[in-house]
Amino acid sequence: MNAKTRQIIFERFRTANPSPKTELIYHSDFELLIAVILSAQATDRSVNQATATLFSVANTPADMLKLGTEGLKQHIRTIGLYNAKTKNILETCNRLISEYGGQVPRERKALESLPGVGRKTANVVLNTAFGEPTMAVDTHIFRVANRTRIAEGKTPLAVEQQLLRHVPKNYLMNAHHWLILHGRYVCTARKPHCPRCLIADLCEFNDKTTDSPTTI
Numbered sequence: 001m002n003a004k005t006r007q008i009i010f011e012r013f014r015t016a017n018p019s020p021k022t023e024l025i026y027h028s029d030f031e032l033l034i035a036v037i038l039s040a041q042a043t044d045r046s047v048n049q050a051t052a053t054l055f056s057v058a059n060t061p062a063d064m065l066k067l068g069t070e071g072l073k074q075h076i077r078t079i080g081l082y083n084a085k086t087k088n089i090l091e092t093c094n095r096l097i098s099e100y101g102g103q104v105p106r107e108r109k110a111l112e113s114l115p116g117v118g119r120k121t122a123n124v125v126l127n128t129a130f131g132e133p134t135m136a137v138d139t140h141i142f143r144v145a146n147r148t149r150i151a152e153g154k155t156p157l158a159v160e161q162q163l164l165r166h167v168p169k170n171y172l173m174n175a176h177h178w179l180i181l182h183g184r185y186v187c188t189a190r191k192p193h194c195p196r197c198l199i200a201d202l203c204e205f206n207d208k209t210t211d212s213p214t215t216i
Contacts, residue, residue, distance in 0.1 A: 030061065034064070037088060037121060038051070050078055087115070088116030106126065123135060123137075127173070137160045145162070145179065
């Protein structure tokens, strides 16, 4: 795919959705961090259902620690891997208080040192909370980037690097939101909804569908 085609693709994404947002519900950098940790191998909907009650009683590292292991589990047990996530969240809260004054750090190295925070999570926080033009490559973005050939790679890191290289700079800030929403609702895993895709004529996927599934 050439640069001109990528430019048109992201122009269309911006026209359709000028201000894309994460579907996770949060009201602070800390809430965003916790929500993203919880979202690993879980849907945003399930995370939002859990954090609606969790954040009403604990929306700071200190309050989260007061819940303790069993208290936190009661709020997130509907989310996959909740035992490991409980342990990571409480350890992260301890680290935030002891090392960062209770604040979420805005440096990648510091974020990735926190329990339960990998590169993807750090990228989400850096982009959404701190306005950094990062690219958080999840399964949706990995699929869309390779399928459309906007950016190809065999690993999430390889795709991230290609996207950072090839996405026009003026679109990079919002690019990961556009791509994840496109993968979640249009360019879906089992069968993409090509008939209602706004970039179908530019996409280089060879096996485009001619009928759109009735369910997502």
